[in-house]
Amino acid sequence: MENEVFVDKEKQEKPKVKIERKEGEPTAAFKGASWGALLVGVSAYLIGLFNAAMELNEKGYYFAILIFGLYSAVSLQKAVRDKEEGIPVTSIYYGISWVALIVSISLMAIGLYNAGSIVLSEKGFYGMAFVLSVFAAITVQKNIRDTQKARERE
Template sequence: MSTITAQRPTGAFIAVSWIALLLGGLVFSVGLWNANMQASEKGYYFILLMYGLFSAISLQKSVRDRMESIPVTAIYYGLCWVSVSIVLLLLLIGLWNAALPYTEKGFYAMAFLLSLFGAVAVQKNVRDIQALDRRSSSPDTVTGNS
C-alpha cells in the first residue's frame, strides 16, 4: 500500500462539498414530500437515500483506510462495494417501475447521486484535514526533525 500526501482542501471545495450533500439530500426529500405517491413508496425512496449515504461513506472510508495502510478486512471491503451496488440497483429498479414522468425519474436519480457525491467529498475533506492535523501535531514536526 502507498501513503497519501494529503493537501488541505480549499475553503471553496469544503463549501461546495457540503452544499452538494445538503442540496442533494434536501432536494430529494422535498421532491418526495411533494410527490403524488403512497407513503410506503416515499418511505422506500427515503430509506434508499439513507442507506445510500451510509454505504457511500463506508466505502470511501474503507478505500481511504486501505490507502493509508490501516487494516480493512476483505469481507468488509467487499460488503461496502456490494452495498453501494445494491442501493444503486434498488434505486434503478424503483425508478424504472415507478409511475412517474421521465423528468421526475431523472430528478430523483440526479438528486440521489448528488447527495452521494457530496457525502463522499465531505468524508474525504474530513479525513484530509484530520491527517494534516495529526501530522502537524506530531513531535517530529513540532521540533523540526524529519
C-alpha cells in the first residue's frame, strides 16, 4: 500500500514541461505546418518534373521558374515587411521584387498554357504545386522573421 502512495506522489510531483513561446512568435505547430507545406509542394513539383515525359530543356524551364518564384516571393515578403516596419527599402528594389514575382507567375501560366505535351491534369498539378510552394515560402520566411523579432525583444 505504501508503494502505491509513493507511485501516486511520483506522478503528481513530475513537472510538466511547458515550452515558452515569446510574444509575437508563431506556434511550433504553425512553423511545422509551414515547413511541411513547403517540403510537400517543392517535393511534389520536383518528383512530377523528374517523372515527366518532356524534353530536358522543358524540365529546366519549369525548374528555373520554381526557383525564381520561390526567391521572388521571399524577396517581396521581406521588402514589404521592411517597409512596414520602417526599415529603409529602395523603391527600385521594392518594384523589382513585385515585378519578379509577377513575371515568375506569368511565366508559369504561359508555359503551362502553351505546353502541348502535358495533359490538363498535369498542368493543374504543376500549377497547384507551384502556388503551394510559393505561398509556403512566404509563410516560412514570415515565421523565421517573427521568431527572430520575438527573441530579440528579450
